[in-house]
Amino acid sequence: MPEVIVENVHKSFGSVEVLKGVSLTVERGEVIALIGRSGSGKSTLLRCINGLEKINSGRIEIAGHTVSSDPRQLRELRRDVGIVFQSYNLFPHLSVGENIMLAPKIVKNVAKAQSRETAEKVLKLVGLSEKFDAYPDELSGGQQQRVAIARSLAMQPKVMLFDEVTSALDPELTEEVLNVMEQLARDGMTMILVTHEMAFARRVATKTIFMHQGKIWEEGVSKQLFSDPKTPELRQFVKADVK
């Protein structure tokens, strides 16, 4: 059974339809890259998958949960689905360690000692062990984003969603975040990422999906998709990136 099922999803903001019948499945351990121009609906699709945006019709299942508008069901879902945002969204009044330990403690009632152990583990994973007591505003953007990833990982999610997580970062900081994500992918995490990093999508994603005008325009194994695009839209998009 697939880890994520998206079935004929429609989503409108007012009179503008941004998702026009999107369907996809993601198997456990797969890494899916969503690419496309801004306004193509890729970020909206990702936000629908964890219920941050309500869909108008269709069906979404993820990690055994059905996306609904019931807050209780959504909370169950979000225990198993992590999301990382473009703007990091760390809690500025809490230290790095507290940022990571908060949700496990209050949502999952994990004992303090154990949540600290987990926090140290995930912080080590993203290469920031020494920043446990630092505050978010003392960190670079890349470091903050790695903490945000660690914070999600501490909930031990089954699926991780990444919403343009490197778009706000300088190139050299982008690299350190991508490295963490690549490590996660290698460790077998199921991941869906909206990204502008074509080279990363090509190298790390098992499958890449090109979205255009609210639809899945073209999809396939990443290497093939990039080296041999079938539609003129994707051909142009890939070409524009090379320049």
Add this chain to the structure above:
Amino acid sequence: MILRTFGFSEFGFLVSALLWTVVLTIIALGGGGIVGFFIALARTSTHKWLRIVAATYIQIIQGIPVLMILFLSYYGLSLAGLQLPPLVAAGASMTIYASGYLAEIWRGCIQSVPKQQWEASESLAMTRVQQYRYVILPQALRISLPSTVGFAVQVVKNTSITSIIGFVELARAGQLINNATFQPFRVFLAVAALYFVVCYPLSQLSRWLERRLHARSHR
């Protein structure tokens, strides 16, 4: 008629009345703080009707003079057979007045916490209460400190209005002393100075908190 002069014991009387001004301020900020806190929560609630009720409350309180609230709770209720002691009527009126303004100040602070903080905490499976308790309110509290302390200065000065129902706080004490001494310049300058002594440090505190808030957010 023998006039007293404004001397040491008269000044002492003013100082002891200042104590009542402070007590009334504490009642207003304490009571108004508790009521205002819940009104602010209702004002930012996801339930439409709670928001409407809270907004209406704020509009009404801000739209009428404190004096009217005071008259209603003192004269109005006594006509209805409920004779409140001046301290209670004054305390209740100032509480209602402060709650309307604090609710509005704090609503702004809650809403100035970025929307992404809601999304991030929601995505970590927190309940709405947990989001408020651990993520939103701690940040809103920091933002609210300068304006809340600034408002406290207004409350200190506005307690003078309760002199009208005979509650002897600083302004009323000034009137009484003036009636006995007929030295309005000395008396009311002393009264003004006493208000200043309380308000100035509060204003400075508010400004310091404001600067600190900016320094932190631009680090």
